[in-house]
Amino acid sequence: MRASLLQIQVDPHESVDSRRERVASLVRDQAGADLVVLPELWTVGAFAFERFATEAEEADPATGPTALAMSAAARDAGVWLHAGSVVEKGHEAGALYNTSLVFSPSGELVATYRKIHRFGFDRGEATLLAAGTTPVTVPHPQATLGLATCYDLRFPELFRALVDAEPEGARVLVVPAGWPAKRAGHWTLFARTRAVENQCFVLACGTAGSHAGVAQAGRSAIIDPWGEILAQSEDNAETVVTADLDVSQVDKVRETFPVLKDRVL
Numbered sequence: 001m002r003a004s005l006l007q008i009q010v011d012p013h014e015s016v017d018s019r020r021e022r023v024a025s026l027v028r029d030q031a032g033a034d035l036v037v038l039p040e041l042w043t044v045g046a047f048a049f050e051r052f053a054t055e056a057e058e059a060d061p062a063t064g065p066t067a068l069a070m071s072a073a074a075r076d077a078g079v080w081l082h083a084g085s086v087v088e089k090g091h092e093a094g095a096l097y098n099t100s101l102v103f104s105p106s107g108e109l110v111a112t113y114r115k116i117h118r119f120g121f122d123r124g125e126a127t128l129l130a131a132g133t134t135p136v137t138v139p140h141p142q143a144t145l146g147l148a149t150c151y152d153l154r155f156p157e158l159f160r161a162l163v164d165a166e167p168e169g170a171r172v173l174v175v176p177a178g179w180p181a182k183r184a185g186h187w188t189l190f191a192r193t194r195a196v197e198n199q200c201f202v203l204a205c206g207t208a209g210s211h212a213g214v215a216q217a218g219r220s221a222i223i224d225p226w227g228e229i230l231a232q233s234e235d236n237a238e239t240v241v242t243a244d245l246d247v248s249q250v251d252k253v254r255e256t257f258p259v260l261k262d263r264v265l
């Protein structure tokens, strides 16, 4: 499985419309990849809280501009696309969610995931957005994907639920983020830890640059089920991080070092 992570620069001086067009074109450049991944809230910026309500959109490609643009880009490139997340206008009056969108190569929206753990404690996302409740896996033809978003990375029980999901548990954990530079060490540490403890690949895709005054970590990474980093961006510049995943490695690691079978609780 060839995976490409697009570490997008979220520059507050660029309009959301212009960034959407630019990102769609970057996705089209990835024809030949088996899975393309975008970061969390790359349209508005994960920390641009004051713009969440005005930039909120529907997750449906028939009505939401990001969903429509990403559906078309996935179809044109012929790739599976985890399009990162948008601030989603829920159907319930006034409810907003941080919602990830996954498209098939035909441009069909095959999965949405509403971020379960909202960041900010008593501020920001935690007060402005509603929480998702349901872990989501996606049947990519090469390996089942497990979805999580940014702050979710700190909650190992979500990843265990993804690995134990029926009918098939996750083998590739996909984590779009807008992770701040000041906690960059945690980002890489948790991404590698989730890979090792769940014996999965982890695709950790962050944003580049700085938005709403919060410098971003970047350092997007592709990590194998042994915790080794197959590819990683050096810094927080806009870039593409690509690696070829041998998905059979998940079974090999689980057979030769079967810690998941030793779980008691």
Ligand SMILES: NC(=O)CCC(=O)C(=O)O
Binding pocket: 040, 046, 118, 119, 149, 150, 151, 152, 154, 177, 178, 179, 180, 183, 186
């Ligand atoms: N957007 C986020 O979820 C930020 C998470 C974060 O900054 C952290 O966990 O640290």
